[in-house]
Amino acid sequence: MRTKEQYREKIFSMKPNVCIGGKMVRRDDPRLIPGVNVLELTYELAQDPKWKGLATAISSITGEEISRWAHLPQNPYDLLQKQKLIRLAARRVGGCIQRCMGHDAINALAICTKEIDMAKGTDYHKRFMDYMKIYHQNGLDGCCAQTDSKGDRMKRPSQQADPDAYVHIVEERKDGIVVSGFKMSITQAAYADEIIVLPTRALMEDDRDFAVAFALPGDWEGMTLVTRPVWLRGKDDPDCPPFCRYGVSDSVIVFDKVFVPRERVFMCGEWEFGRRVALLFADSHRHSYSGCKPGLSDILCGVAALAAEANGIQKVPHVREKLTEFAGTAELAYAAGVAAAVFGEKTASGVFFPNTIYANVGRRMTGELIYHEYNTLTEIAGGIGVTLPYGEDFECDPLKNPLMRFIVRNPNISPEDSLKIWKLVENVGASPMTSWYEIAGVHGGGSPIMETIALGIEYDYETRKRLARYLAGIDKEFNDAKDLEREPTFGDGLVNERLELNK
Ligand SMILES: Cc1cc2nc3c(=O)[nH]c(=O)nc-3n(C[C@H](O)[C@H](O)[C@H](O)COP(=O)(O)OP(=O)(O)OC[C@H]3O[C@@H](n4cnc5c(N)ncnc54)[C@H](O)[C@@H]3O)c2cc1C
Numbered sequence: 001m002r003t004k005e006q007y008r009e010k011i012f013s014m015k016p017n018v019c020i021g022g023k024m025v026r027r028d029d030p031r032l033i034p035g036v037n038v039l040e041l042t043y044e045l046a047q048d049p050k051w052k053g054l055a056t057a058i059s060s061i062t063g064e065e066i067s068r069w070a071h072l073p074q075n076p077y078d079l080l081q082k083q084k085l086i087r088l089a090a091r092r093v094g095g096c097i098q099r100c101m102g103h104d105a106i107n108a109l110a111i112c113t114k115e116i117d118m119a120k121g122t123d124y125h126k127r128f129m130d131y132m133k134i135y136h137q138n139g140l141d142g143c144c145a146q147t148d149s150k151g152d153r154m155k156r157p158s159q160q161a162d163p164d165a166y167v168h169i170v171e172e173r174k175d176g177i178v179v180s181g182f183k184m185s186i187t188q189a190a191y192a193d194e195i196i197v198l199p200t201r202a203l204m205e206d207d208r209d210f211a212v213a214f215a216l217p218g219d220w221e222g223m224t225l226v227t228r229p230v231w232l233r234g235k236d237d238p239d240c241p242p243f244c245r246y247g248v249s250d251s252v253i254v255f256d257k258v259f260v261p262r263e264r265v266f267m268c269g270e271w272e273f274g275r276r277v278a279l280l281f282a283d284s285h286r287h288s289y290s291g292c293k294p295g296l297s298d299i300l301c302g303v304a305a306l307a308a309e310a311n312g313i314q315k316v317p318h319v320r321e322k323l324t325e326f327a328g329t330a331e332l333a334y335a336a337g338v339a340a341a342v343f344g345e346k347t348a349s350g351v352f353f354p355n356t357i358y359a360n361v362g363r364r365m366t367g368e369l370i371y372h373e374y375n376t377l378t379e380i381a382g383g384i385g386v387t388l389p390y391g392e393d394f395e396c397d398p399l400k401n402p403l404m405r406f407i408v409r410n411p412n413i414s415p416e417d418s419l420k421i422w423k424l425v426e427n428v429g430a431s432p433m434t435s436w437y438e439i440a441g442v443h444g445g446g447s448p449i450m451e452t453i454a455l456g457i458e459y460d461y462e463t464r465k466r467l468a469r470y471l472a473g474i475d476k477e478f479n480d481a482k483d484l485e486r487e488p489t490f491g492d493g494l495v496n497e498r499l500e501l502n503k
Helices: 004-012 033-047 076-093 100-120 124-137 205-210 271-311 317-342 356-381 400-406 415-429 432-443 448-458 461-471 492-502
Strands: 018-020 023-025 056-058 065-067 142-145 168-173 176-187 194-197 212-217 223-230 248-261 265-268
Touching: 004 033, 033 065, 033 076, 033 223, 033 248, 076 100, 076 271, 076 317, 100 124, 100 142, 100 194, 100 265, 100 271, 124 265, 142 176, 168 205, 176 194, 176 212, 176 265, 205 271, 212 248, 223 432, 271 317, 271 356, 271 415, 271 432, 271 448, 317 356, 356 415, 356 432, 356 448, 400 415, 415 432
Parallel strands: 018 223, 142 194
Antiparallel strands: 018 023, 056 065, 168 176, 176 248, 194 212, 212 265, 223 248
């Protein structure tokens, strides 16, 4: 399996098509390193024997052990393991592990290419699985470029004044296609091996040119990644705890008449499948949130509990009550993910897909509560998160003595540890990363209204209405077999996979 050193070496050797602050930079630019560090942790976990079977899986394509992020889930156990891995990794990097978008994109394409082929007689699925073989053999990491810049939100792609508002096909050739347009908010694009491109919305016949999916190396000719890195204050301070080393970058990707070789094209004009592939990505991603959002709640809960102790208010009833709210959010979201996994279903492609109702209810709840959780941390910690003097002030005489006395609230906590706690409160609750997590918590995987729309369409309201008619005495009988008698999947696949891992 690929090591973190191999990943770093490859990424640093890529062509400099990343632009930060108006200048083209190489991928070893210090502002990108906090994000690279997150990716390296994912490679480290996969190499660690302790996490074998969790951070790794057996490829359904090559039969070899691979990173779980590259694995196409085959059964509920794979989904449960993914969820657990995301929570575990999120706790270590302070939140977003950045690998799930690529994972969700490959799931969506594996499923949708099969369905397009079944309907249209195309050969996308074989193409995609051939691509996946290379992906697995080389331990590649892909980001997902789904979100188009979208221009006027009330117009469809083909109605936009500027056609580049959505990535689209400008030329079809025998050996491939040429594409142009803008994707935006693409996490980890600047340090991914591959950019995996999908449509972002349902399409109509006029939008045919916008029905396009493909994958390209991150430094491919004609692509520019205009990148915004985010990191924590003090990341270069040698005394900074490991957590400060982590950060993230998001990119606008400008596609300027980019040639995509035929073997890397996975959808080309099949507008009827725009909605399907967009939702497959989004629902898989909403399931991934059932791992990362509990991980983020774990961090917020822990920091709030520690801040309460540092303030000496840990036994106060309203503080204890507020801490239970973190437990409620984290574990309900996690439970929704578990339910989505065991009530998921095998698709025609063989990929096992989470139940969309559970994936959407869990994601919607965490999106709605994200600011509340940060608010709880702020309430318990007080205002010091935004007023804490800079670290250097605690080092310089003659201020060191008064400041090291100023920082102590709980006499049982040393001045050094008190300072560490309040720096953590600042980093988690009042830093550029805080805003990133708050906004990602609302919009990542689609704005909250998208989960509401999904639930509006997919939830079985008719059965509930028939239940009410039965209870009201309008109908004599009520049949809810379809709704309640479906079994969770604990089938052979699940058991066999466990046995395989325990060998
Ligand atoms: C931190 C972060 C990381 C991200 N990472 C990725 C990534 O790795 N890959 C990726 O592909 N995307 C990524 N995204 C993008 C994310 O999926 C989008 O932010 C999300 O889908 C919302 O799109 P938008 O930001 O363009 O907002 P908009 O779509 O502009 O939404 C703003 C509001 O307008 C409403 N609205 C929009 N269109 C309509 C309409 N036609 N009718 C009625 N109301 C409408 C929305 O419901 C919402 O309330 C990321 C976003 C964030 C914040």
